[in-house]
Amino acid sequence: MTVTSQLKQTLAGLKSAQGTIRTYALQSQEEELRNIFQESLETTGEIIDSLENRLKKIEFEEPQYKGN
Amino acid sequence: MPVWTIILLRSVFFFFLVLFLVRIMGKRNPSRLIPFKFTLYVMIGVTAALTAVGAVNLFLGVVALAVFSLLPIGLDLLSARSKFVHDIVNGRETVLVKQGKVMEENLNQVRLTGEDLLRELRYKNVFNLNDVEFAIMEATGDINMVLKSDKKPVTPKDLEWKVSPQTEPQTVILDGSVSNEALTEMGLNRNWLEQQLETIGISLENVFIAQVDTTGELYVDLFDDTVSLAQPKVREMLYANLEKAQAELSGFVLEIEDQETKEAFAGNAQRLEDLLEKLRPHLLR
DSSP states (O other): OOHHHHHHHHHHHHHHHHHHHHHHHHHOSSHHHHHHHHHHHHHHHHHHHHHHHHHHHHHHHOGGGOOO | OOHHHHHHHHHHHHHHHHHHHHHHTOOOOGGGOOHHHHHHHHHHHHHHHHHHTTSSOHHHHHHHHHHHHHHHHHHHHHHHHOHHHHHHHHOOOEEEEETTEEOHHHHHHTTOOHHHHHHHHHHTTOOOGGGEEEEEEOTTSOEEEEEOTTTSOOOTTTTTOOOOOOOOOEEEEETTEEOHHHHHHTTOOHHHHHHHHHHHTOOGGGEEEEEEOTTOOEEEEESOTTSOOOOOOHHHHHHHHHHHHHHHHHHHHHHOOOHHHHHHHHHHHHHHHHHHHHHHHHHHO
16 A cells, blocks of 8 residues: 555544544533533644645655545 | 311411522522521421421411521521621631641531541541541531542542543433433434434343443443443444544555655654554543
C-alpha cells in the first residue's frame, strides 16, 4: 500500500470521528461539554484540511504515488 | 341508619380528612421525624381512629384533629422565622465526637451508651472509632459523621483528575410508553428516539426503560432479557478512532522523507495528541 492510500484511510477515519464529535457537540446537555466538543470539532476540521492539502500536493508532485 | 353504615361513612370521612391533614403538615421522612412530630402523628391517628368508630363525639374529634394538625403548622411557620422557637421545638443537635475524641458528657445527655454510638457508626460502615473526626447526633436522633481526611473515599479531585460534567439522566421510555416531557427536556423529539431504536434494531414495545444521559446517549433495558443488546460504547469508540488516526499520523512522520511534509505531519500528529488529552476525561471517564 502506498503512502497516499494509507493517508486516505487515515483521513477517512478522522472524518468519521469528526462526524461523531459533531453529534456530541449538538446533543450534549452541558454547556461546558458542548464547548469542548465544538472546539474539538474545529481542531479535527483543521487537521483534516491540512492533511487533504498535503495529499493533493503529494499527488501533484509525485503522480507515481497516486493511490486509489 | 344502621350502625355499620354510620361507621362506614365516618371511616371514609376520616380517611380523607387524615390524608388531607397529613399532606398539609408537610413532607417528612417518617423514619427521620423528631420524637415530638412522631408523637403528633400518633395522636392524629389515634384520635381519627377513635372518632371514626364512634368512641368519641364526631365534632369533638374533628376539633382535636384540627388542633393537632394546625398547631404544628403554625409552629413550623414560627420556627422558620425564629431560631429560638426552632431550637425549642426541634431541639438541637449534639456533638458526640470532636477532633476524634468522644464527648462522654454529651453522650450521657442524649442517653447514648458507648455501645450505641459504635453501633450507629457501624451502620455507616465505620468500624474503627479512630477513623472518625467528628460525629453529631441530629435532632431526629440520626448520627452523622465526618471521617478523618486520610480515611475519606478518594474523589477525582484528590487524584487531580478532570472529569466530565454530568446532568441528571432523563427517563424517556418507561414501561414501553414514551415520555414527551423528558424528551423535550433534553431538546430531543420522538423522531430522534425512533431513529435511535431503529439503529439498535428494537421496537418501542420491547423497551421497558430507556434513559438519555448528559452526552445524549440512549441506554435501553428490554422486557425480553434473552435479547443481548450492545450498549452504546460510542465514546470509547470515538477515542479509539482518534487514537488510531494519531498513531497513523505519527507513523507517516517516520516514513516520509521530504522535510517539509514531515514537519507538517508531525505538527498535525501533535495537535491530535493534544486533542486526545483534552477529550480523555469526557470520553473515557
